[in-house]
Structure formats: structure tokens, C-alpha cells
Amino acid sequence: MFYTGDCLDILKNLGNETVDLVYMDPPFFTQKRQKLKTRDNTKEYCFDDKWDSINEYYQFIGERLKECRRVLKNSGSIFVHCDRSASHHLRMSLDDVFGSDQFQSEIVWIYKRWSNNKKGLLNAHQIIYFYAKFPDFKFYPIYEGYSPTTNIDQIFQKRIRDKNGKTVYKKDINGDCELLEDKRGVPLSDVWEIPYLNPKAKERTGYPTQKPILLLERIIQLVTDKGDLVLDPFCGSGTTLVAAELLKREFIGIDISKDAIAICKERVRAPIRTESFLLQKGKSAYVNQSHEINKLLEIIGAVPVQRNKGIDGFLKYGDIVKPIPVKIQRSNESLEEAEKLLVKASQKNKYKGKILIKTNNKHDNNLFDIIGDSSHEVLIVEDIERFLSEKEAILNHFG
Numbered sequence: 049m050f051y052t053g054d055c056l057d058i059l060k061n062l063g064n065e066t067v068d069l070v071y072m073d074p075p076f077f078t079q080k081r082q083k084l085k086t087r088d089n090t091k092e093y094c095f096d097d098k099w100d101s102i103n104e105y106y107q108f109i110g111e112r113l114k115e116c117r118r119v120l121k122n123s124g125s126i127f128v129h130c131d132r133s134a135s136h137h138l139r140m141s142l143d144d145v146f147g148s149d150q151f152q153s154e155i156v157w158i159y160k161r162w163s164n165n166k167k168g169l170l171n172a173h174q175i176i177y178f179y180a181k182f183p184d185f186k187f188y189p190i191y192e193g194y195s196p197t198t199n200i201d202q203i204f205q206k207r208i209r210d211k212n213g214k215t216v217y218k219k220d221i222n223g224d225c226e227l228l229e230d231k232r233g234v235p236l237s238d239v240w241e242i243p244y245l246n247p248k249a250k251e252r253t254g255y256p257t258q259k260p261i262l263l264l265e266r267i268i269q270l271v272t273d274k275g276d277l278v279l280d281p282f283c284g285s286g287t288t289l290v291a292a293e294l295l296k297r298e299f300i301g302i303d304i305s306k307d308a309i310a311i312c313k314e315r316v317r318a319p320i321r322t323e324s325f326l327l328q329k330g331k332s333a334y335v336n337q338s339h340e341i342n343k344l345l346e347i348i349g350a351v352p353v354q355r356n357k358g359i360d361g362f363l364k365y366g367d368i369v370k371p372i373p374v375k376i377q378r379s380n381e382s383l384e385e386a387e388k389l390l391v392k393a394s395q396k397n398k399y400k401g402k403i404l405i406k407t408n409n410k411h412d413n414n415l416f417d418i419i420g421d422s423s424h425e426v427l428i429v430e431d432i433e434r435f436l437s438e439k440e441a442i443l444n445h446f447g
Contacts, residue, residue, distance in 0.1 A: 050289075052309045055281035055302040059115035067300070068186070068276035070116045070126040071267060071288045073259065077105050077134035082256040093255045093285075093307055106137055112281060113145040119279065120181045125152070125271045128177045129259070135175050146179040153178040157263060159244040176267075186271050191233035240266065251322040253311050255285035261321045264291035272297055286312030290319045341376055344405065347432065349439070350374045358393025363403065365443050371397070372446050376405040383409055387426055401446030403427045 051058045075097040083094035099105045116126055126146070130138045143151070155176040206218040206226040218226045242263050245252050251261060264287050268278060274296045280288035283301035285308065292299040293316050301312050337345075337352050341360055345352050350361035351369050363372040375390035377383060383406060390402050406428055427442065429435045435442070 049300045050309050050312060051300070051302045052304070052306055053302070054304055056112050056115060058302050059112065059119060059281060062115075062119045062279075062300075064118055065121045065124075066277065067116075067119045067279045068121055068124050068297075069268065069272050069278045070120060070124070071129070071264065071278065071280050072112075072116065072126065072282060073129040073257065073280070073284065073288075074109060074112070074282050075105075076131050076257075077102065077137070078131075079133075084254055084256040091254065093253075093305075093311075095256070095305060102134065102137060105134060106141060109138060110141045110144065113141055116279070116281065117145055117181060122182045123184060123186050125178065125180045125185050125187075127155075127267050128179075129174065130177070131174045132171070139177060142177055142179050146181065150180050150182070151177070152180055152185075153238045156239045158239060158241050161244060186273070188270060190236040190266070190270060192236060193233055236266075236270075242266070245322065249322040251320050253285045253315065255308065255311060258285045259287045261287055261291050261294070261319075264288050265295060268292060268295050268297060283312055284308050286315045290315050290321075294319055294321065344376055345374065348374070348405070348435065356393060358389035358391075363443070365440070370443060370446075371399055372401050372403060372443070373399055374403045374405065377407045379408060383428070387428075390426060401425045401427060403429060403442075405432075406430045 075095075077099060078097045079099065081094060081096050081098065083092055099108075113126075113128075120126065126142075128138055128142060139154075155178055156173050157176060158173045161170065161172055207215050208218045210216050220226050240263070242260060245258060245260050252258060268288075268291055272278065272295075275298065277298045277300065278288060278292040279300045279302075281302045283289060283303045286301060289299045289301045289312055301309070303309055303312070337354060337360065342352055345361040349364045351364055352361045353359050353373075358375060359373040360376050361374045363370050363374055373390065373394050375386055375393075377386040381389075383404075387404055390404055394402055402425065404426055425446070
């Protein structure tokens with residue numbers, strides 16, 4: 049079901065104890081007008097997140113939380129999304145309405161974002177508060193794989209506490225370790241690394257503050273069954289509703305914007321989920337440089353680049369990464385082949401200078417040769433020690 053209007057008015061018309069899960073992604077008190085264009089720049093979506101005072105915002109949130117609690121079943125839960133702008137006020141409001149004893153978790157959603165020149169730390173996380181209506185709430189644990197540092201051979205050994213409260217392995221009468229029958233993995237923690245939607249993601253609608261479906265799917269799976277009713281009183285672009293549809297839950301979406309409801313209906317009719325290579329394969333899948341290549345890059349002071357045939361890294365000067373690509377000749381490559389790969393990989397960005405580390409077929413004792421015109425310079429390095437001693441001059445040469 050879709051409703052257009054102020055969620056406070058619509059919530060008042062919903063029955064008591066009818067909803068299994070509320071996910072609320074309200075205005076964040078950013079004191080800005082949030083706006084974003086579609087990928088083809090044909091339409092701009094926007095909404096105001098400006099308030100006269102924090103008291104006005106606090107009252108706005110509190111009134112709607114009270115109605116959300118009323119419509120929640122006794123086994124239901126609420127997840128409230130926020131950022132640093134007013135997270136402490138939202139936590140206080142949730143304590144007021146649901147009770148501090150019903151607080152379950154402060155989920156930290158972390159993600160990598162593009163960098164900016166802002167003074168201070170880069171914002172790379174948001175908060176989701178998880179509260180239950182009563183202690184006997186639905187909850188279905190999710191398990192993740194073990195860390196590479198985990199001693200898998202030891203996880204099946206039972207543990208107990210000794211008289212000093214220290215954890216020790218439990219032994220049988222013969223002095224052998226007692227074993228568990230099985231293990232499911234590591235229970236899901238309150239820190240979730242789920243990629244932020246990149247600007248080119250097929251799932252992206254152009255609606256500001258859109259969240260990834262993968263994030264909402266995880267929340268829905270934690271606390272609901274198939275057929276349960278999920279409510280989003282600030283549904284925006286409809287991510288919660290799409291996730292509910294994909295997981296075979298019923299849903300209610302409310303938004304004051306007609307444009308938002310139109311997006312919701314369109315997305316539910318034809319859901320698009322952006323799969324995450326990071327979640328499927330893990331961070332290690334992005335790393336393909338060998339130990340030897342990484343070691344050489346470290347020696348010359350370069351930041352490694354993964355999954356690029358022509359560029360292995362970019363040169364650093366102190367703490368600053370320079371737009372000077374580096375290629376290390378492989379044992380099976382001729383110098384000409386290595387140079388061709390480096391030039392081809394660099395063409396799009398037209399880097400002024402490029403560095404090729406020669407590792408075989410050495411034919412002279414020169415430090416380097418310069419190939420090409422001034423816009424296509426390739427510096428061929430044969431003597432690493434001399435290169436390091438003249439690195440500053442080379443950097444200045446390439447600007």
C-alpha cells in the first residue's frame with residue numbers, strides 16, 4: 049500500500065498492533081535543502097531538511113515515533129536511520145517513546161565514499177538505532193564467515209571458565225578437549241560494511257538520500273518472517289518497499305511527496321538490485337598484485353593500483369600521491385610490451401609523465417631514457433637506488 053501525505057496523519061488511521069517492522073529514515077536535521085538529479089539529468093528530486101530549532105525537530109520526530117510504537121505488534125521492532133547531525137536527539141526521543149530498556153543496538157553502517165577537500169575527517173558512516181517494543185521481539189540471527197586470522201582448528205573446542213573466571217578449554221575425563229558438534233560462523237555484529245550506491249549503479253533513481261537495497265534486506269531478514277508487514281513512514285525512493293517485495297513481505301509506504309510515491313510504485317513494479325562484488329567475494333578479491341610487485345612499489349614510494357594491466361601504482365612524494373603512473377616490467381614482458389601497456393592505460397587521463405621500472409633485458413647502464421614527446425614521456429628506470437636519490441628532481445620534471 050502507498051500513501052501520499054504527512055505520515056503523522058496517515059499513521060493515526062492505522063490500526064493498533066498491525067505492523068511487524070518499522071524502518072524510519074526521517075529528515076536528519078542537516079539544515080539543508082537535499083536535492084539530486086537523475087542519471088540522465090532530466091529530473092531533479094528535492095526536499096527541505098531545514099528547521100527553526102532543534103526543539104521543533106524533536107517534537108516532529110517524537111509525535112511520529114509515538115504513532116509508530118502504537119501500530120507495532122508486541123513482537124515488532126523499529127530501526128531509525130540517522131547521521132551525526134542529530135543522532136543524539138533521536139536517541140533521546142527513542143528512549144522517551146520506547147524506553148531505554150528496549151534499546152537493542154546502535155548499528156554503524158560504514159562505507160567508502162569519494163574524498164573531498166573538507167577540513168576534518170571524511171564522513172564515512174551512518175547510524176541505525178534498533179529498538180524493540182517489548183523484550184519478546186522477533187529476531188533471526190545472521191552469521192558471517194570467520195576472519196582469516198581465526199584459528200579454525202580451535203573453534204570447535206568447548207570453553208568454560210575456571211575458578212578465576214578465565215576462559216579455558218573444557219576437557220573430558222581423559223584430559224582430551226571436548227568438541228562442539230558444529231558452528232554456524234560469527235554472529236552478525238553491529239558494524240555493517242555495505243557499499244554506498246555509486247552514481248552509476250543501476251539501482252540508483254536520482255532521489256537524494258537513497259539507501260542500497262542490500263542494507264534494507266538485512267534489516268528485514270533480522271526481525272521479520274515472510275508475509276509480515278513492513279512500514280516505512282518516510283519511504284522516499286522506496287528502497288524499503290522494494291526490499292520487502294523481494295523478500296515476500298507486505299509493506300506500507302508513506303511519503304509527503306507525490307514524486308517519491310511515483311518512484312516507489314515504479315521500482316516495486318520492476319525491482320532492480322545492485323549486487324555487491326565486495327560482499328560476494330570479500331576485499332581480498334580486489335587485490336591482485338603479487339608480493340614482489342607490492343614490495344617494489346613500496347621501495348620506490350608508490351601507492352598500489354589493483355586490477356589494471358598497465359598501471360601498477362602512483363608515485364608518492366611524502367604523504368602526497370602524484371598523478372604519475374608506475375608500471376613494473378614483468379618477467380614475461382619485453383620492454384616494448386610493458387611500455388605499450390603503460391601508455392595505453394594512461395591515455396584517457398593524459399598523464400604528463402609515466403615511469404616504467406625495467407626488470408629484465410637490460411641493455412645499457414643509463415638511469416633512464418625518455419620516450420615520446422613532452423605529453424607522452426615514459427621514464428625507463430634501471431637503477432632503483434639512483435632513481436630514489438633523484439626522485440625529487442624527477443617529480444619536479446613531471447610537474
